[in-house]
Amino acid sequence: MLSKKTKYGLKALTFIARSESGMPVRVGEIAGSESIPQKFLETILLTLRKAGILGSKKGKHGGYYLRSHPSAVKMTDVMRVLEGPIAMVPCVSLNYYEKCDDCPDEHQCSVHRLMIEVRDSTLKVLRNTTLEDLALKDS
Amino acid sequence: MLSKKTKYGLKALTFIARSESGMPVRVGEIAGSESIPQKFLETILLTLRKAGILGSKKGKHGGYYLRSHPSAVKMTDVMRVLEGPIAMVPCVSLNYYEKCDDCPDEHQCSVHRLMIEVRDSTLKVLRNTTLEDLALKDS
DNA sequence: ATTAATCCTATCAATTTAATAGGGATTACA
């Protein structure tokens, strides 16, 4: 399951990408428009800022803005920041590899091989999708 | 993340598929060989039996066996039984569809569209993989 | 009968998730 955190984060990024004005977007505005609890969204956008995806401006007329053009914001990056590893098992993760304690030899593990295929197919989608694609309207 | 339940279940199914004798396989034997807590595995195999994937024989010399040839056991079915929906959001699930409360129109939801693509690519893998594939040794 | 197995359901502890709380720090601008 996709966490609410990730879902809210993606919606917020889309909202910011669509807001063409170039001005920082207030958390409250996003929260209101997208039906997201504001305080929760604050922590999410903070995470995205710390990850370098968003920038922020404090104080009156402050808010969040994209650090790069939407076409340069890859879903792989966003998902890793918000949802964590893309792989479904750590022993198959490119960025967060970890050995399983219940596997003497992962090259003979049937689950391992299946999960590599799932990971690769998911990666293909996420690598080929950017925030610009998400921000397109309709269909 | 793949749950332990699913991981254990897949390993157990692989073990049974590899055990060519045709005789029912005891839970204890699988648990021992695959380092799975036996009592936990009992409940998992029970689930697989209730789903029609495994059959069982009670009493002495009892155990679990496959109801179909490994090549007929699709990963889509196994995953749905053990892990639940393949889609990452309910509004994109083929078998467990549910509307999101925070989406006025899901056809305009950017997350929705992305998740359809992820679902389809995962489905393609899972539909094309059977227990027979998992049971192949090595690489 | 005895033994060895599955079957069933309840329960528990740990973790994760979703959300809230309560301010602190910074900035615009009157």
Place this chain on the structure above:
DNA sequence: TGTAATCCCTATTAAATTGATAGGATTAAT
């Protein structure tokens, strides 16, 4: 200079999920 608006930070909490265990009931072979 002061005040309102905004992001920043961390802690806490409640609910849900997960992983595992417990304790027998039932069934079948010998």
